[in-house]
Amino acid sequence: MRVAYVVGTTTGGTGRHVRMLAAGLVRRGHRVVAAGPREVGEQFGFSAAGVRFVEVPVSDRPHPVNDARAVLAVRRVVRGADVVHAHGLRAGALAALAMPRRAEAASASLGAPEGARVPLLVVTLHNALTAGGFVGAVYGVLERIVARRADRVLVVSPDLGERMSALGARDVRPAVVPAPPLREPRRTPGEVRAELGAGDRPLVLTVARLAQQKGLETLLDAAAGPWQGPPPLFAIAGEGPLRGELRRRIDAERLPVVLLGNRDDVPDLLAAATVAVWASRWEGLPLSVSETLKAGTPVIATAVGGVPGLVGDAGILVPYGDPAALRSAVQDLVSDPGEAARWAAAAARRGEELPGEDDAVRSALAAYSRS
Incomplete structure (x- = not known):
């Protein structure tokens, strides 16, 4: 052919x-x-x-x-x-x-x-x-x-x-x-967390292009709090046209958010993250979510496009554009290690089922x- x-x-x-x-x-x-x-x-x-x-x-x-x-x-x-x-x-x-x-x-x-x-x-x-x-x-x-x-x-x-x-x-x-096969992490979670300055705080990871579709303004609204206990560190891996706008807001409001730029060590970041989060307006079958499931990292995402079918019952789904719902889901998970472990196991099982x-x-x- x-x-x-x-x-x-x-x-x-x-x-x-x-x-x-x-x-x-x-x-x-x-x-x-x-x-x-x-x-x-x-x-x-x-x-x-x-x-x-x-x-x-x-x-x-x-x-x-x-x-x-x-x-x-x-x-x-x-x-x-x-x-x-x-x-x-x-x-x-x-x-x-x-x-x-x-x-x-x-x-x-x-x-x-x-x-x-x-x-x-x-x-x-x-x-x-x-x-x-x-x-x-x-x-x-x-x-x-x-x-x-x-x-x-x-x-x-x-x-x-x-x-x-x-x-x-x-x-x-x-x-x-x-998603392509996920390689093994090359660094320990402790080494990654030290690089990012996370300390003892929960690490919330987003892997996304810095573009309008990804709903990053909602993510920043959620990161702004209020939080019960120390606020998590939100780390966003990716580049795009909204970098300057996001950077200005993060600095002006002193948000607990770091922009990592494009990274070639996503498996390392996933292994170190407490949870991975997507606040997207729309997604199809995002490879970053598939990779997260394969890595066995808990998933919180907006219930848009193809995400519900991809995640199934192995992740927490929230409405798009609702920072309070997103923050509440993150708070519940980072406050309860047992709950985080259950969602991690569910993600890993789903990752094994993916085509x-x-x-x-x-x-x-x-x-x-x-x-």
Whole structure:
């Protein structure tokens, strides 16, 4: 089978997922090409996995001229493919525009040899739109393009599936997006806590991009207290456009929060944390939550998107935008070591149940079938 992947700008989970799928197909003897921004190819090492990578400048924001060029470039890359699998709404819409409409494809393929038929278009949606205004309107158009032109739409949460079905998508299926195997910690929890200056206080960890979707303003509201006993130390690992704004508020209000920046020692941080917390507006199947479950670290998260299905009954779920509920959940857990140990054991059990890379590749291959 000849499979072409199309991916837009990404620095995290989407890029790792596409690389994992592509490498898995290569190992199974399929021919794979991937198209996307040059920096994506370099960061995720597609070439090292035996995947031919073609640079296509898929920007993270709509731009008529650049998008037209990207559509033409994608059209060249996917020519001759059996399946085109685009990841993300922007990449999905560009891939859809690069391919003939269904009616045109059916007419053109009559009497054509088997290898000349139009590729199957599969689009995986990894995120929901949480912005409004002009950007929201543009992305609404892209959603309709994907819903009406993709042969199959894979989604990371039930709400995304319901939205795409309502927009006309004919075949909507759940995506399987596993976290990579978690390496063993290289440092002791004591060493990590000493580095962070946690002392004897509970350590509350968040692993997230510093962006609007992650609800970090609610996290800071929760961190502000009041607390029974010494306030926990909140540590946020990640970078993003809101760093300056968060830093100013943390300093102005003297909040018990440290910004760690991007880290390559997340397993060490998870092993040292009392609990890991997400205050997100929306999440699909966040790899950071999967990694936390695999590490056996207690989870507190907002009940949004795909999080309830991912966590199951192995974590504490709270409403989005409710700092009091978030703070109460953290307070209950950090005040009771026995309770923390029970949630840690539940997280570890759930982590063992989560799908792995082979499950994801098999699921993708099932989606690529024309039957």
